[in-house]
Amino acid sequence: MTQSDSSRQSQNPISSAQNSVENVHRAVSHALSHPTSQTLDEAQNAINKAEKSVDQATMHSDSSAVQQLAQELTEEEARLQNNQ
Template identity: 70%
Template sequence: MSKHDSSLQSQNPISSAQNSVENVHRAVNHALSHPTAQTTEEAHNAIEKAENSVAQACIQSHSPAVQQAADSLDQEIERLNTLNTFD
C-alpha cells in the first residue's frame, strides 16, 4: 500500500485527537470574540469531546503528536478561562 493510499483510510485516534483540538481552537476563538452563553457552552462542549479524544489517543500511543495535542488542549482551556476574568 502506498503512502497516498494510507491517507485515504479512516481517521486514527491520533488524527482524531488533533482534529478535535483544532475544533476547540475554533470554538474558543469564537467564544472569545463573541462572548455569549451559547458560544461559551459550545467551547466547553468541544473541550469535553477533545478531552475524550485525547484520552483515547493516549491509550493507543504516547507519541509526541499525542502530547502536543494534549498540550494544545490545555492552552485552549486556559484561553477560555480568561473569559471568567472579565466578569
C-alpha cells in the same frame, strides 16, 4: 466491505484528536470574540469532546504528537477560562 476497507475509511485516534483540538481552537476563538452563553457552551462542549479524543489517542500512543495535542488542549482551556 472488508475489515481493511472499513479501517481505511475511519480516522485513527491521533488524527481524530488533532481534529478535535483544532475544533476547540475555533470554538474558543469564536466564544471569546462573540461571548454569549451559546458560544461559551459550544466551546466547553468542544473541550469535553476533545478531552475524550485525546484520552483515546493517549491509549494508542504516547508519542510527542499526542503529548503536544494534550498541551494545546490545556492551553485552549486556560485561554477560555482566563478570558471569561
